[in-house]
Amino acid sequence: xxxxxxxxxxxxxxxxxxxxxxxxxxxxxxxxxxxxxxxxxxxxxxxxxxxxxxxxxxxxxxxxxxxxxxxxxxxxxxxxxxxxxxxxxxxxxxxxxxxxxxxxxxxxxxxxxxxxxxxxxxxxxxxxxxxxxxxxxxxxxxxxxxxxxxxx
Amino acid sequence: xxxxxxxxxxxxxxxxxxxxxxxxxxxxxxxxxxxxxxxxxxxxxxxxxxxxxxxxxxxxxxxxxxxxxxxxxxxxxxxxxxxxxxxxxxxxxxxxxxxxxxxxxxxxxxxxxxxxxxxxxxxxxxxxxxxxxxxxxxxxxxxxxxxxxxxxxxxxxxxxxxxxxxxxxxxxxxxxxxxxxxxxxxxxxxxxxxxxxxxxxxxxxxxxxxxxxxxxxxxxxxxxxxxxxxxxxxxxxxxxxxxxxxxxxxxxxxxxxxxxxxxxxxxxxxxxxxxxxxxxxxxxxxxxxxxxxxxxxxxxxxxxxxxxxxxxxxxxxxxxxxxxxxxxxxxxxxxxxxxxxxxxxxxxxxxxxxxxxxxxxxxxxxxxxxxxxxxxxxxxxxxxxxxxxxxxxxxxxxxxxxxxxxxxxxxxxxxxxxxxxxxxxxxxxxxxxxxxxxxxxxxxxxxxxxxxxxxxxxxxxxxxxxxxxxxxxxxxxxxxxxxxxxxxxxxxxxxxxxxxxxxxxxxxxxxxxxxxxxxxxxxxxxxxxxxxxxxxxxxxxxxxxxxxxxxxxxxxxxxxxxxxxxxxxxxxxxxxxxxxxxxxxxxxxxxxxxxxxxxxxxxxxxxxxxxxxxxxxxxxxxxxxxxxxxxxxxxxxxxxxxxxxxxxxxxxxxxxxxxxxxxxxxxxxxxxxxxxxxxxxxxxxxxxxxxxxxxxxxxxxxxxxxxxxxxxxxxxxxxxxxxxxxxxxxxxxxxxxxxxxxxxxxxxxxxxxxxxxxxxxxxxxxxxxxxxxxxxxxxxxxxxxxxxxxxxxxxxxxxxxxxxxxxxxxxxxxxxxxxxxxxxxxxxx
Numbered sequence: 012x013x014x015x016x017x018x019x020x021x022x023x024x025x026x027x028x029x030x031x032x033x034x035x036x037x038x039x040x041x042x043x044x045x046x047x048x049x050x051x052x053x054x055x056x057x058x059x060x061x062x063x064x065x066x067x068x069x070x071x072x073x074x075x076x077x078x079x080x081x082x083x084x085x086x087x088x089x090x091x092x093x094x095x096x097x098x099x100x101x102x103x104x105x106x107x108x109x110x111x112x113x114x115x116x117x118x119x120x121x122x123x124x125x126x127x128x129x130x131x132x133x134x135x136x137x138x139x140x141x142x143x144x145x146x147x148x149x150x151x152x153x154x155x156x157x158x159x160x161x162x163x
Numbered sequence: 164x165x166x167x168x169x170x171x172x173x174x175x176x177x178x179x180x181x182x183x184x185x186x187x188x189x190x191x192x193x194x195x196x197x198x199x200x201x202x203x204x205x206x207x208x209x210x211x212x213x214x215x216x217x218x219x220x221x222x223x224x225x226x227x228x229x230x231x232x233x234x235x236x237x238x239x240x241x242x243x244x245x246x247x248x249x250x251x252x253x254x255x256x257x258x259x260x261x262x263x264x265x266x267x268x269x270x271x272x273x274x275x276x277x278x279x280x281x282x283x284x285x286x287x288x289x290x291x292x293x294x295x296x297x298x299x300x301x302x303x304x305x306x307x308x309x310x311x312x313x314x315x316x317x318x319x320x321x322x323x324x325x326x327x328x329x330x331x332x333x334x335x336x337x338x339x340x341x342x343x344x345x346x347x348x349x350x351x352x353x354x355x356x357x358x359x360x361x362x363x364x365x366x367x368x369x370x371x372x373x374x375x376x377x378x379x380x381x382x383x384x385x386x387x388x389x390x391x392x393x394x395x396x397x398x399x400x401x402x403x404x405x406x407x408x409x410x411x412x413x414x415x416x417x418x419x420x421x422x423x424x425x426x427x428x429x430x431x432x433x434x435x436x437x438x439x440x441x442x443x444x445x446x447x448x449x450x451x452x453x454x455x456x457x458x459x460x461x462x463x464x465x466x467x468x469x470x471x472x473x474x475x476x477x478x479x480x481x482x483x484x485x486x487x488x489x490x491x492x493x494x495x496x497x498x499x500x501x502x503x504x505x506x507x508x509x510x511x512x513x514x515x516x517x518x519x520x521x522x523x524x525x526x527x528x529x530x531x532x533x534x535x536x537x538x539x540x541x542x543x544x545x546x547x548x549x550x551x552x553x554x555x556x557x558x559x560x561x562x563x564x565x566x567x568x569x570x571x572x573x574x575x576x577x578x579x580x581x582x583x584x585x586x587x588x589x590x591x592x593x594x595x596x597x598x599x600x601x602x603x604x605x606x607x608x609x610x611x612x613x614x615x616x617x618x619x620x621x622x623x624x625x626x627x628x629x630x631x632x633x634x635x636x637x638x639x640x641x642x643x644x645x646x647x648x649x650x651x652x653x654x655x656x657x658x659x660x661x662x663x664x665x666x667x668x669x670x671x672x673x674x675x676x677x678x679x680x681x682x683x684x685x686x687x688x689x690x691x692x693x694x695x696x697x698x699x700x701x702x703x704x705x706x707x708x709x710x711x712x713x714x715x716x717x718x719x720x721x722x723x724x725x726x727x728x729x730x731x732x733x734x735x736x737x738x739x740x741x742x743x744x745x746x747x748x749x750x751x752x753x754x755x756x757x758x759x760x761x762x763x764x765x766x767x768x769x770x771x772x773x774x775x776x777x778x779x780x781x782x783x784x785x786x787x788x789x790x791x792x793x794x795x796x797x798x799x800x801x802x803x804x805x806x807x808x809x810x811x812x813x814x815x816x817x818x819x820x821x822x823x824x825x826x827x828x829x830x831x832x833x834x835x836x837x838x839x840x841x842x843x844x845x846x847x848x849x850x851x852x853x854x855x856x857x858x859x860x861x862x863x864x865x866x867x868x869x870x871x872x873x874x875x876x877x878x879x880x881x882x883x884x885x886x887x888x889x890x891x892x893x894x895x896x897x898x899x900x901x902x903x904x905x906x907x908x909x910x911x912x913x914x915x916x917x918x919x920x921x922x923x924x925x926x927x928x929x930x931x932x933x934x935x936x937x938x939x940x941x942x943x944x945x946x947x948x949x950x951x952x953x954x955x956x957x958x959x960x961x962x963x964x965x966x967x968x969x970x971x972x973x974x975x976x977x978x979x980x981x982x983x984x985x986x987x988x989x990x991x992x
Contacts, residue, residue, distance in 0.1 A: 045669075046670065048669035048670060048672070051668055051669065052667070052668070052669075053577055053581070104566075104570075105566060105567050105568065105569065105570050106570050107569065107570050107571065107574075113570075113573075114577060114666075115573060115577070115607050115666065115667070118667040118668075118669070118670065119659070119660055119661075119667075120657075120659030120660060120670075120689075121659070121660070
């Protein structure tokens with residue numbers, strides 16, 4: 012029952028990816044609410060902006076963990092998303108608080124369409140990573156039934 | 164002879180058809196393309212009168228004609244005016260004699276008569292393409308330019324208790340709906356069939372029953388409804404005006420406060436409002452000062468708040484007082500205010516805290532805040548740093564700092580917008596004041612921005628004079644409070660981007676804390692679904708506002724345009740002025756979000772793409788040279804003029820604040836004003852004749868011809884007038900006729916003209932009368948007064964005069980001919 016650090020990383024990543032999937036779904040619903048005039052942009056941005064940095068920091072956290080666990084393939088797969096997050100945050104509009112979304116520009120159709128597409132793409136990526144980490148955990152874990160079988 | 168033929172065919176042969184009502188079971192006549200009575204050509208003939216000597220046979224239908232053209236290429240006398248190919252490299256005289264009119268849409272006479280005035284509502288393409296693919300092929304932007312709250316001479320006001328609207332899309336009933344029978348009407352935007360309510364069957368104007376299509380709502384495309392309480396979220400607010408005044412040492416040195424107090428005193432009775440009108444004053448330097456104006460006091464009481472990090476309102480009651488009751492106290496305050504601070508030594512400016520105080524004061528009612536600022540805010544929240552590098556003013560590489568440095572003003576503007584407070588900014592500074600950040604407070608709260616660089620009562624009296632005249636207009640113009648505007652279009656079209664000073668609250672609802680008659684708006688549209696099954700596209704702008712007298716009103720404008728399926732028709736209906744203004748708005752957005760050079764490239768590409776598309780698809784002529792349809796023959800000229808504007812130019816020294824202000828003007832001015840700024844009107848004065856003059860009120864107003872904006876057209880023997888929108892330049896050549904100078908300017912010869920002349924003396928000579936009549940007539944066509952400069956060889960005014968000659972080469976920009984060659988080169992790539 013000795014967990015390796017890598018297996019522990021995968022398990023933690025699995026749990027955190029569930030949180031990231033939740034954030035992605037929240038984003039998709041929020042932009043849909045904006046599009047159908049269910050909520051006004053100021054309130055919506057006030058709910059969305061505080062979620063941006065936690066999402067990015069969670070992702071950075073398990074990238075760092077994979078770095079420590081020397082899981083290079085997984086780290087490589089997460090690098091593009093990390094770079095994208097860095098680019099997105101550095102090119103955000105001038106804002107005093109944390110966040111990416113500015114209520115005065117978010118109702119422009121092209122910005123709204125971009126954010127919706129981003130939400131769907133991230134959801135797809137996080138879902139795929141979820142299953143990848145699950146598979147990774149199963150393979151790497153020393154109590155994996157597969158490994159036990161292969162020893163026999 | 165063909166002049167009379169034009170006149171004849173401009174009287175629609177179907178005139179008698181408009182007099183009788185269409186019988187029931189007969190939908191409103193939609194455009195009948197095959198009708199020989201449609202007079203499309205003569206109206207287009209009015210559009211472009213450039214030396215076109217051929218007479219065009221009125222062809223009933225554009226697409227029929229272009230089919231004919233396709234088979235008969237190279238036969239000039241059968242071409243329709245607007246599609247006539249013009250070789251821009253050869254034809255030098257493109258400008259019409261008089262300023263361009265808006266193109267008329269190709270509709271039948273009934274619809275044309277009922278259609279919205281182009282001064283209010285204008286589309287970049289008067290023939291709407293049927294599909295997005297067709298629009299993409301034309302490579303022209305599709306959008307609307309609106310001036311919804313414009314001062315109108317005649318406005319039908321409907322006071323009926325029921326406002327008839329479509330049940331599904333909530334469109335107001337308009338002249339372009341179809342009545343299926345006496346009791347049912349079909350919406351022209353969503354095609355839903357609605358019932359006509361009983362009250363609507365009675366027509367109060369003609370006292371007749373049973374003719375709903377004769378009611379004023381259905382006869383006029385611009386109407387105003389009195390709104391019932393369903394349209395109010397709260398009881399209509401009174402007019403509330405708060406003035407926030409900078410009284411730092413810099414401000415007192417400039418001396419604006421005297422002029423402000425004087426002008427406000429004179430116009431105190433003319434401020435729009437009723438007995439509930441309230442006013443208040445806040446002054447600030449490094450502390451904030453409030454004025455208790457309660458009517459029981461014998462003189463105004465000043466309350467100073469020095470804790471600017473935590474602003475609070477000292478007393479709740481009498482800082483915003485009823486104007487009628489406290490009028491005397493207000494007068495005393497305004498008379499004594501300049502003297503109170505004349506010896507001040509405070510140099511700091513706590514604008515941010517002053518605005519926060521203003522917000523707290525107005526938050527329960529809403530209203531208008533007018534802020535007067537003369538320097539960079541240096542204290543408290545929202546303080547700004549100087550970001551401009553004077554060495555970068557003529558940089559060709561890129562302009563930095565066009566966006567705000569902090570979001571303090573934007574957040575404040577959004578808070579104000581939520582409480583129906585609009586903030587108008589008057590910037591009167593001589594140094595850099597980071598207008599890019601300050602302007603946000605007005606942009607998103609639907610305020611207006613005014614900029615008077617280097618205003619000073621001693622060194623720059625012309626600017627002070629302009630400030631005073633503008634202030635008079637600002638204080639007395641019509642105003643609407645707590646307004647929202649919604650723009651609806653026919654099914655298939657949708658609006659995706661909005662330009663102007665407002666906050667976009669949802670995908671088609673604009674929240675305007677104040678509306679004023681001097682702001683224009685622009686929107687961009689796209690075609691989501693094909694409009695193959697309809698021949699008309701309609702647009703409706705509905706503005707719901709509270710008048711200054713506390714009445715809730717809805718102003719509705721409806722525009723109707725034909726839908727076409729041929730690319731040549733799209734080009735024939737292009738409105739080059741509207742396209743230029745929309746492109747200017749888009750370029751400014753692009754220069755703030757991306758970079759100025761990107762925006763400039765995009766403008767040039769717009770010309771290149773549209774002319775290439777025309778060449779490849781519609782034009783069958785294989786000539787060398789740069790061919791453009793007559794409808795777009797001024798397009799390269801206007802785009803070149805745009806590239807040389809202060810807002811978008813590179814390579815010429817431009818102060819950052821002036822550039823940012825020019826950008827704000829493009830986004831908020833109505834179309835006519837923008838076009839005069841982009842491409843000023845140049846007239847020759849000494850050879851003015853009475854030919855074609857207007858006779859108004861015993862005055863003869865001469866109508867001189869327009870000249871191209873190039874130094875070639877200026878001669879040393881002439882005198883010229885350039886109308887740039889907010890300023891007139893009167894250029895007198897060195898060898899100008901002495902008689903002209905004496906009769907018009909009152910000086911014996913050219914050398915004796917004073918260097919900074921800004922007024923034309925009122926002399927009794929016919930030349931002076933004509934010129935003054937012309938200037939007065941031009942001045943009447945705009946709402947803010949324009950300054951006049953007489954230019955001889957005076958250094959400062961001469962450079963600004965010559966900068967407006969857009970067809971000439973300057974040190975960093977193409978001449979018109981070089982620009983055309985550049986476009987031709989880009990097209991052949």
